[in-house]
Amino acid sequence: MIGKQIRMERIMNxxxxxxxxxxxxxxxxxxxxxxxxxxxxxxGKVVDGGANAIVIHKGIVxxxxxxxxxxxxxxxxxxxxxxxxxxxxxxxxxxxxxxxIKLGADGVSIHVNIGADDEKDMxxxxxxVSKYCQAWGMPLLAMMYTRGKNIxxxxxxxxxxxxxxxxxxxxxxxxxxxxxxxxxxxxSVVEGCGxxxxxxxxxxxxxxxxxxxxxxNAIAAGGGGVSIGRNVFQHDDxxxxxxxxxxxxxxxxxxxxxxxxxxxxxx
Numbered sequence: 001m002i003g004k005q006i007r008m009e010r011i012m013n014x015x016x017x018x019x020x021x022x023x024x025x026x027x028x029x030x031x032x033x034x035x036x037x038x039x040x041x042x043x044g045k046v047v048d049g050g051a052n053a054i055v056i057h058k059g060i061v062x063x064x065x066x067x068x069x070x071x072x073x074x075x076x077x078x079x080x081x082x083x084x085x086x087x088x089x090x091x092x093x094x095x096x097x098x099x100x101i102k103l104g105a106d107g108v109s110i111h112v113n114i115g116a117d118d119e120k121d122m123x124x125x126x127x128x129v130s131k132y133c134q135a136w137g138m139p140l141l142a143m144m145y146t147r148g149k150n151i152x153x154x155x156x157x158x159x160x161x162x163x164x165x166x167x168x169x170x171x172x173x174x175x176x177x178x179x180x181x182x183x184x185x186x187x188s189v190v191e192g193c194g195x196x197x198x199x200x201x202x203x204x205x206x207x208x209x210x211x212x213x214x215x216x217n218a219i220a221a222g223g224g225g226v227s228i229g230r231n232v233f234q235h236d237d238x239x240x241x242x243x244x245x246x247x248x249x250x251x252x253x254x255x256x257x258x259x260x261x262x263x264x265x266x267x
Contacts, residue, residue: 001137002137003136003137003138004137004138004139004173007106007107007137007138007139008107008139008173010053010073010106011052011053011073011075011106011107011139012052012174012196012224012225013052013249013250016250017196017224018196018219018224018225018249018250019052019053019174019196019198019224019225019226019249020050020051020052020053020225020226020228020242020245020246020249020250021051021052021053021054021055021073021075021141021176021198021225021226021227021228022046022051022053022054022055022227022228022229022232022233022242023054023055023077023109023143023227023228023229024036024039024042024043024046024054024055024056024060024229024233025055025056025057025077026229026230027039027057027060028057028080028081028082028094029080029081029082029083029088030082030083031083033230033234034234035230035233035234035235035238036233039056039060039063039065040064040065040067042233042238043056043065043066043072044068044069045233045238045239045242046072046232046233046238046239046242047066047069047070047071047072048069048070048239048242049238049239049240049241049242049243049246050242050243050246051072051232051242051246052072052073052225053072053073053074053075053106053107054072054073054074054075055075055076055077055109055141055227056074056075056076056077057076057077057080057094057095058076058094058095058099058100058103061074061076061103061104061105062103073106073107074103074104074105074106074107075105075106075107075108075109075139075141076095076099076100076103076105076107076108076109077095077108077109077110077111078093078094078095078096078097078100078108078109078110078129079091079092079093079094079109079110079111079112079122079125079143080092080093080094087116087117087118089113089116089117089118089147089148090113090116090117090118090121090122091110091111091112091113091122091125092125093110093125093128093129095108096132097129097132097133097136097138098132098136100138101136101138105138106139107138107139107140107141107173108129108133108138108139108140108141109140109141109142109143109176110125110126110129110140110141110142110143111143111145112126112142112143112144112145112163112166112167113145113146113147113148114144114145114146114147114148114151114159114162114163114166115146115147115148115149115150115151115159116147116148117148117149119148123166123170126142126167126170127170127171130170130171130172131171133171133173134171139173139174140171140172140173140174141172141173141174141175141176141198141227142167142170142172142174142175142176143176143200143227144163144164144166144167144175144176144177145163145177145178145200146159146160146162146163146178154178155178155179155180155181156180157180157185157186157188157189160177160178160180160189161188161189161192161193163177164177164189164192164193164197165192165193165194167193167195168193168194168195172195173195173196174195174196174197174198174224175193175195175196175197175198176197176198176199176200176227177189177197177198177199177200178199178200178202179199179200179214179218182217183217183218183220183221184221186199186217186218186221186223187221187222189221190221190222190223191222195224196223196224196225197222197223197224198223198224198225198226198227199214199215199218199223199226199227199228200226200227200228201226201227201228201229201230201231201232202230202231203230204230204231204234205231208231208235208241208244208259208262209255209259211228211231211245212244212245212248212255212258212259212262213255215228215245215248215249216248216254216255216258219248219249219252225249226245226249228245232245237262240261240262240264241262243261244258244259244261244262245258247261
């Protein structure tokens, strides 16, 4: 599977096996929200900061996600639903692995809501996507969220641990989950998964320091990096925020050192 290995090295740091991914696929689910009105500009800011990869839908790739500046790993998102739907948790496939290959993707991603009413359909789609990723040597990022009437808390370690393991069992190469709140509980998620576990960023945070602390603790617990969107592209300075996060993930910087970068005092 040399093809998958080569593609993985385009979206992960080959030295430490960690990654800094910025999902920018929100235009389908929520429309042109702040930070994503002008995709070329937004992507440029993220790339300038040193992100390993971005996640976008196929139409944005066709519009030309990179025509200038530095390159960035390309992950094409295969899943979709909108906030206008009677059931926004119901994700369907809107792109194929073969389409992503033709678009020049380095990886693909899918979104599965564990605990949702139609979980079975999303798991079936997961299995199909995983099969084609295996056949083509295409890295697969599984965004695993715990949402449904039986889920009391989306960050509860028991359900997060379960959802991460589901992704590994079905063939994901990387798993994105909610952070469980502390390093000790997140370590159990990592240890029970078997493939790199990335933390999601969630809603726009009130404090940059809280975001940096969560990332630092997740890395200390053995996490494989982050897949953070709104706390990057909706930041006042996305490029500087990426640089701060990158310093933690790839340089093992302290939260204080990363904060200094945000304030313009660090490297």
